Amino acid sequence: MNTVTDRRAVARQRTPLNRSQIAGFWGAWAGWTLDGMDSFIYALVLTPALTELLPRSGFAATPSNVGLAGSILFALFLVGWGLSFIWGPLADRFGRTKVLAATIFTFAIFTGLAATSTNVWQLGIYRFIAGVGIGGEWALAGTYVAEAWPEDRRKMGAGYLQTGYYAGFFLAAALNYTVGVHFGWRAMFLTGAVPVVVAILILLRVKEPEKWQKADAKTVRAKPLREILGPAYRRRTWVACILLTIAIIGLWAGAVYEPSAVIQLAARAGMSKGDSIRTASLATGLLSIGTILGCLALPPMAERIGRKLTLAVYFAGMAVSIAASFGWAFYLPNGLAPFIAWLFVLGFFGGNFALFSLWLPEQFETRVRATAFAFCTSFGRFVGAGVNFLLGAAVLHMHTLGVPVALTALVFIVGLFVIPFAPETRGETLPQ
Structure with a gap:
């Protein structure tokens, strides 16, 4: 009884959030x-968009060409994500909220412009520039919450923040189930222009974190990129890059090909085209719910057993669920239901990204934090772009998407051997 009472007392004693912190978080x-939502719209509208645009670009809209073109365009999108490291030094120099708003403006405007595409080249350019904006949002949002929230709240704040990305998956699936089915892929891209409103609100209502303001006042800024690659930070920078690369490869291998896999399995089960699309949307929603739960479960686990062991648990779960869903369930005679069931498990362990929102800010000081976060995530996206291109070629060569995607489970096994080289920061405060 006393223990329960003590815990409740501790919960009541947590530092209250002020209006700017609350507005900034939301x-x-x-x-x-x-x-x-913007990222996953592409996965959901990939087939109908390319089926229309490939013939206008001089290519037949065969399943193989759709798959190859889709992988190439997504690789370009990931390269755009990789170039998003430019936002980190800007945020360390000019502030978190201003640059965060700029990233949102960028991806919103060019996602909306994708709806006007008349050929695959235009779509590729728009998705590339949108990727530059999208790639910077995570690094700046994670840095902002880590610095703006009180020490006794920021860890759960990282988990709460990460649920947003997968809530976006769920929102994209809901829009595809309603807007996409009735109005087509162009209407889906138009919905991606809505975030401009959020960017305006961030500029008008949210103050810079005090930690950044203090560091900005005290520090003469030189070259933060050089500093994170220098002797003091070199090891933790490259270890974080490798671990994020593994997480990104696994996320996009599973998430990008999930709708196509469900549509194929639904068609194999005798469903109509419309019912297959709806089933893919429902499966995406289930994947998103699983990931949101995984994000919420992660911070308490990381506080209890440590950052490194928590990531090992999630990486092992990713390896098993990717292999079981794409390597086993996808090839069952009646594999639709087992595949969708495994998607929930895959989604839960996909919540491993919440750990990076919590862990990366703990590894770097304020003056270089945004640069480090952006660099590590961008590195993973560059490598992920190359892997995605190879994955598309493998799908084309093997005439199946199950086995190539299932093989990405191996990278998580590699990750288990890399984790011990990362620093354990459990119990440490955010470095100033």
Whole structure:
């Protein structure tokens, strides 16, 4: 009884959030939600968009060409994500909220412009520039919440923030179930222009974190990129890059090909085209719910057993669920239901990204934090772009998407051997 009472007393004693911290969190969360929605819109409308645009670009809209073109365009999108490291030094120099708003403006405007595409080249350019904006949002939102929220709240804040991205998946699936089915892929891209409103609100209502203001006043800024690659930070920078690369490869291998896999399995089960699309939307919603739960479960686990062991648990779960869903359930005679069931498990362990929102800010000081966050995430996206291109070629060569995607489970096994080289920061305060 006393223990329960003590815990409740501790919970009541947590530092209250002020209005700017609350508004800033919801602005960052909404931006991250719409970021996730924007990212997943492409996966959901991939087939209908390319089926229309490939013939206008001089190519037949065969399943193989759709798959290859889709992988190439997504690789370009990931390269845009990779170039988003430019936002980190800007945020360390000019502030978190201003640059966060700029990233949201960028991806919103160019996602909306994608609806006007008349060929695959235009779509590729718009998605590339949108990727530059989308890629910067996570680093800046994560940095903002870590610095703006009180020490006794920021860890759960990281978990709450990360749910936004997968709430965006759920929102994209809901829009596809309603708007996409009735109005087509162009209407889906138009909905991606909505985040401009969020960017305006962030600029008008949210103050810069005090930690950044103090560091900005005290520090003469030199070259933060050089500093994170220098002797003091080199090891933790490259270890974080490798771990994020593994997480990104696994996320996009599973998430990008999930709707196509469900549509194929639904068609194999005798469903109509419309019912197959709706089933893919429902499956995406289930994947998103699982990931949101995984994000919420992660911070308490990381506080109890440590950052490194928590990531190991989530990486092991990703390896098993990717292999079981794409390598086993996808090839069952009646594999639709087992595949969708495994998607929930895959989604839960996909919540491993919440750990990076919590862990990366703990590894770097304020003057270089945004640069480090942006660099590590961008590195993973560059490598992920190359892997995605190879994955598309493998799908084309093997005439199946199950086995190539299932093989990405191996990278998580590699990750288990890399985790011990990362620093354990459980119990440490955010470095100033």
